[in-house]
Each structure stands twice: as structure tokens, then as C-alpha cells.
Amino acid sequence: MKKEKISKVILCVLVAFTFLSCLKPKGKEKKEQQLNVLWINADDLGRELACYGNPDVSTPHIDKLASEGILYTNAFSTAPICSTSRSSIITGMYPTYINCQDHRTLNMTKLPEGILPITKYFQKAGYYCTNASSEDFSKNGKEDFNFLNDGLFDGTDWNNRAEGQSFFAQVQIHNPHRLFVKDTENPINPDKVFVPECYPDHPLIRADWAAYLESVQECDRQVGRIMAKLEKEGLSDNTIVILFGDHGRPHLRDKQFLYEGGLQVPLIVKYPKSIQLGTLNNDLISLIDVTATSLDIAGLEVPDYMHGKVFIGDKKDQRDYIFGFRQRAGDAPENMRSISDGRYKLIWNRTADRPWMQLSSYKKLQYPAFTLYHVLNERGELGSPYNLLMAKTKPVIELYDLKNDPLEFSNLAEHKDFKNVKNKLFSTLKTNLKEFEKHMVLEDQATIEKAKKGSAKYYINSLKKQKPELSPNATNEDILKDWEKRLVK
CATH class of the missing domain: 3.40.720.10 (Alkaline Phosphatase, subunit A)
Structure with missing residues (x-):
């Protein structure tokens, strides 16, 4: 009789232990959870x-x-x-x-x-x-x-x-x-x-x-x-x-x-x-x-x-705020920063002396629009506002009202009614860049030239594989005809 009672007690203890184990805090099973x-x-x-x-x-x-x-x-x-x-x-x-x-x-x-x-x-x-x-x-x-x-x-x-x-x-x-x-x-x-x-x-x-x-x-x-x-x-x-x-x-x-x-x-x-x-x-x-x-x-x-x-x-x-950064990409060196509060967007072109459409071997090879814009502009057929992209230089500051101008074509930087908006965004951007650019090392001219040579080599090698019928010296008109032959039916 005593043995049976002891067995029952042991069984109850085991059941209780199992029950309590199930109730232990989840944090103790962190690895599994x-x-x-x-x-x-x-x-x-x-x-x-x-x-x-x-x-x-x-x-x-x-x-x-x-x-x-x-x-x-x-x-x-x-x-x-x-x-x-x-x-x-x-x-x-x-x-x-x-x-x-x-x-x-x-x-x-x-x-x-x-x-x-x-x-x-x-x-x-x-x-x-x-x-x-x-x-x-x-x-x-x-x-x-x-x-x-x-x-x-x-x-x-x-x-x-x-x-x-x-x-x-x-x-x-x-x-x-x-x-x-x-x-x-x-x-x-x-x-x-x-x-x-x-x-x-x-x-x-x-x-x-x-x-x-x-x-x-x-x-x-x-x-x-x-x-x-x-x-x-x-x-x-x-x-x-x-x-x-x-x-x-x-x-x-x-x-x-x-x-x-x-x-x-x-x-x-x-x-x-x-x-x-x-x-x-x-x-x-x-x-x-x-x-x-x-x-x-x-x-x-x-x-x-x-x-x-x-x-x-x-x-x-x-x-x-949302902050954006653009520096050298292939053979197209730039220095641009942007800030947006969701309604207004300011772009600071710190290399304003360069055109938006400067040579990019990558885009020349793979973007039909890159060639199309150049050709239409040379023909005088690229209308407004698209021809804005073909300017030889950029404004130092661009400011856009994203609610009323989501395509970002109407630059408000010099508009007197938006002076306070521009000043606030520009000041906030410059202040934050002091921290954000703390460890930035600008490329020297020798490095930029090395990047340009590498991009030129990439263009020639890729052209041989993707468009062997085109010469590396093909004109924009030649490249455009090739794109139209490939894509337009």
C-alpha cells in the first residue's frame, strides 16, 4: 500500500513539474522563439x-x-x-x-x-x-x-x-x-x-x-x-x-x-x-x-x-526627412545631395558646372532614351519640359513642390513665395551633412580618370557582346537606328 501511495505522489509531482515547465517565461526559450x-x-x-x-x-x-x-x-x-x-x-x-x-x-x-x-x-x-x-x-x-x-x-x-x-x-x-x-x-x-x-x-x-x-x-x-x-x-x-x-x-x-x-x-x-x-x-x-x-x-x-x-x-x-546622395557613377562624376520632408524636395548640385546628360557609358550602352534625347535635341525636336535635361549646366539649387509637381519639372528655388521653404531645407541639409560626411574621402582626379578609362573599356567590350554590328565610334543616329530596329515593331 505504501509503495502504491509513493508511486502516486511521484506521478503527481512529475505531472505538476511538466505543467509548471510549460508555464515558464518565453524569454528563457529565446533561441527557439x-x-x-x-x-x-x-x-x-x-x-x-x-x-x-x-x-x-x-x-x-x-x-x-x-x-x-x-x-x-x-x-x-x-x-x-x-x-x-x-x-x-x-x-x-x-x-x-x-x-x-x-x-x-x-x-x-x-x-x-x-x-x-x-x-x-x-x-x-x-x-x-x-x-x-x-x-x-x-x-x-x-x-x-x-x-x-x-x-x-x-x-x-x-x-x-x-x-x-x-x-x-x-x-x-x-x-x-x-x-x-x-x-x-x-x-x-x-x-x-x-x-x-x-x-x-x-x-x-x-x-x-x-x-x-x-x-x-x-x-x-x-x-x-x-x-x-x-x-x-x-x-x-x-x-x-x-x-x-x-x-x-x-x-x-x-x-x-x-x-x-x-x-x-x-x-x-x-x-x-x-x-x-x-x-x-x-x-x-x-x-x-x-x-x-x-x-x-x-x-x-x-x-x-x-x-x-x-x-x-x-x-x-x-x-x-529623407536624404539622398549621388557621387561618381562609372565615368560620370557628380556631387549631389537632396533632402525632402515629403512635401518639398531640395536638390543641391555641388557640381553644377556639369550637364545632367554627361557621358555615361553604362547608359549609352543600355538606355535607348539616353541616345534618343541627344538625337532629338540635336534635331531641335525635343520639346519642353524634356529639353531641360539637356542643359549644359545645372542650377545649384533645385526646389520642388512634390504635391503639385510630382514630376519635378518646375524649379521653385528662385520663387520668392518659397524662400522660407528653401532656406529651411537647405540649412537642415547643410547642418546634417557635417555629420553625414564625417568620414567621406573625395576621389582625386587620377582616380576619376582611372574610372573613366574602366568605363570606356566596359563599353567597348559590352558592345562587342551585345551589339556586335555597332562600331565603338557609332554616331548617336546610328545607335538610335539600332535601338529602333531592336525594340520598335
Whole structure:
């Protein structure tokens, strides 16, 4: 009898212990409870998506992501070109502060002391960090950082992590970067698309725009494959997904420019089992805020030095301004800065003596509009306001009312009614640049000449592969005829 009573007591103790174990604070199981964080980063992806209101493109997978999460309508990159923007995103810092302002910096330096890429913080917290190509998870995704580093990732596929280990992952989608990919399944008719009014309505522009939208559709398919992988592997309920473009769309007056088309990007955040389904958010967001926010939502401390702000949750920090940076891109050296409060936008052209349309071997090779503008201007057929871009010099200050002039054609910098707006924005920009440019090292003339020679070599080699029938000395008229032959039917 006594043995039976003892057995019952032991059984009761075990049951009670098991019950109490289930009630222990979740913080003690932090490693098992940590959320995975997935960045889906698409090259040159603008807001030309159905969920952002574009009726000419089919993007069901990105639309689904938006319907399950939060769509941000005012997100911007820090720079209108990949390596500069990506250097900012991975560190949460403005590019000039970390000396990463020049595209594919020739004289790379290490990050300033104390500043680390976001992966180092995740790794320290026990995360497995990956960077993969969307087309093949066994291959590295695009990095293109402008600073010296000793390797930022543990692998390419999160499936190689230890059992129970959380992951931070980047999956890189090449599309819709040029060269554009044709969509044979769902082709887009150039004659029926709406071409943004910041470009002239020309058959070549229409054909190029339709090709871009088809490449966006291929990007959407890649997003679908990534999300299907998450679902198939049972990770959807424990992974935060953040989708964005590394900068704005790859068109003239957009990429490599500080106008809205070069800086504005899509941004969608999906929480596991989110109750905020299909939410729209109009807050000003910089892509460096994605860095700070990713750390915070994973339960990690955000370093005090980071320029990025947390835009979700209890630690949300409202942003007042968006800052943009443009320096040398290939063989086109520049020094431009911008600031926007969401309503008004000021651009400071510190190299105002140079034309907007100075030689860019990359654009000459891949942008039909680059050649078209030159030819139409030479013929006297490039009308206003498009011919403004062909000026031999730039104004030192540009000021735009984004509400009434979203295309940024009417410069209000010298308008007396906007003097106070200009002065406030310019003063705020200059004050902040004292901090943001703290570690910036300007390229000397020898480095710029080296970059120009490298771009000239790139142009000739790429021309042989992509357009062997064209001579490196082909005139703008010759290049235009080639573009029309390729794109206009």
C-alpha cells in the first residue's frame, strides 16, 4: 500500500513539474522563439506594381505579400545606384559617413571604427546569415558593397543552418535590372501602356517601358518562388519578410538621379500570422530604417550610432526627412545631395558646372532614351519640359513642390513665395551633412580618370557582346537606328 501511495505522489509531482515547465517565461526559450528575418532585395525595382496602383503590370505574388502585410507608400533609398545604396542598407548608415558614396569605389576603405554590418549583430545573437540568388539558392546573391570586408555571410541557403537555429537571409533578385527579360507568357503591348509623363510619348520610350514592366513581372515570379520555398519548408509562420528595391527604376531621369524616380522604392513588410492584413502606411521611410527595424523586431539591440530609425512597434521613431546622395557613377562624376520632408524636395548640385546628360557609358550602352534625347535635341525636336535635361549646366539649387509637381519639372528655388521653404531645407541639409560626411574621402582626379578609362573599356567590350554590328565610334543616329530596329515593331 505504501509503495502504491509513493508511486502516486511521484506521478503527481512529475505531472505538476511538466505543467509548471510549460508555464515558464518565453524569454528563457529565446533561441527557439527568435523570428527569422528575410530580406527580398530586387535590383532597380520601382513602384510599378499592381499593389501600388499600376494597371499595366501583373504582379500577383507581390500583391499577395502586400495583402498579408504592410505596404509603405513613402519609402526611399539613400542613393539612386546599387553599390552605394546597398552599402547603406547593410550598415544602416548614410553612404558618405562610411565612405561608400562612389559607385563601386576604387579606393575602398574599411568601415569606420565601431560600425559593423547588420550580419555581425545577427551572428552574435546566434543567427545563421545567408545571401542567395533567387534563381539558385546554391549561388551567392549580389553584394556589391563599397567597403573592405572579410565576408559577411555564413552561406547561401538557410537550410544549411543548425537544427533549431534562426536565420537572417537576403535573397537577391536581378530583375528588373537591365538587360530586361521578355515575358513570353504575359507580354505587354507598348501601344497600350501608360508612360509616365516625365518621359516624352515616343514609340521607343513606349517599347522600352513595356520591356521594363515585363521584367518586373519576372521579378514577381521570383518572389513567388521564394515565398513557396518558405511555405514548403514550414517557415512562413516564423519568418518576417521584408521586400524592397535597392533603389528606383532603371530609366532616364531616374536611376543615377536624385529625382523621385531614382530614389523611391516599394517596401512591404509581412509578419507571421499578422493581424495587420493589407495595411497602408504613409510614413517617410529610408531603406536604412529597414536595417534598424530588422534588428529591433528580432529582439536585438539597435546600435546608437545607426542613422536608421525603427519604424515599427513600441520603439517607432518618426522620420522627418529623407536624404539622398549621388557621387561618381562609372565615368560620370557628380556631387549631389537632396533632402525632402515629403512635401518639398531640395536638390543641391555641388557640381553644377556639369550637364545632367554627361557621358555615361553604362547608359549609352543600355538606355535607348539616353541616345534618343541627344538625337532629338540635336534635331531641335525635343520639346519642353524634356529639353531641360539637356542643359549644359545645372542650377545649384533645385526646389520642388512634390504635391503639385510630382514630376519635378518646375524649379521653385528662385520663387520668392518659397524662400522660407528653401532656406529651411537647405540649412537642415547643410547642418546634417557635417555629420553625414564625417568620414567621406573625395576621389582625386587620377582616380576619376582611372574610372573613366574602366568605363570606356566596359563599353567597348559590352558592345562587342551585345551589339556586335555597332562600331565603338557609332554616331548617336546610328545607335538610335539600332535601338529602333531592336525594340520598335
